[in-house]
Amino acid sequence: MTKEILNKDDIKQLVDAFYLKVREDGLLAGIFNSRIKDNWPLHLEKMYSFWESLLLDKVTYHGNPFAHHADLPVDKEHFDRWLALFGETVDELFEGAKAGEAKSRAAKIAAIFQTKIENMRKL
Numbered sequence: 001m002t003k004e005i006l007n008k009d010d011i012k013q014l015v016d017a018f019y020l021k022v023r024e025d026g027l028l029a030g031i032f033n034s035r036i037k038d039n040w041p042l043h044l045e046k047m048y049s050f051w052e053s054l055l056l057d058k059v060t061y062h063g064n065p066f067a068h069h070a071d072l073p074v075d076k077e078h079f080d081r082w083l084a085l086f087g088e089t090v091d092e093l094f095e096g097a098k099a100g101e102a103k104s105r106a107a108k109i110a111a112i113f114q115t116k117i118e119n120m121r122k123l
Contacts, residue, residue: 011048
């Protein structure tokens with residue numbers, strides 16, 4: 001049964017379910033687990049704030065998310081997988097305008113990050 005994304009509890013449900021998949025994914029787990037190590041609770045808290053700021057218009061996230069991703073060993077394949085898992089998670093749990101917005105924003109973030117990383121590697 002799906003529902004609307006309405007509050008921080010919904011954001012937590014989305015983030016927790018998504019990163020559980022990431023942590024077990026054959027392509028992404030090694031990259032995320034080696035970077036985050038035992039700091040998953042802190043990372044998840046940051047992600048709750050990030051998505052709450054984007055989807056619920058509450059300014060709870062402060063920072064530069066790209067700076068933490070700039071040197072990751074990722075390419076198009078990784079971004080495609082990240083987006084697929086994110087979209088799958090949203091669709092399993094939520095419906096409505098905010099669910100669509102979450103997927104749209106994730107796609108834009110992935111495109112920007114991928115472009116920036118590719119451009120940095122050309123320097």
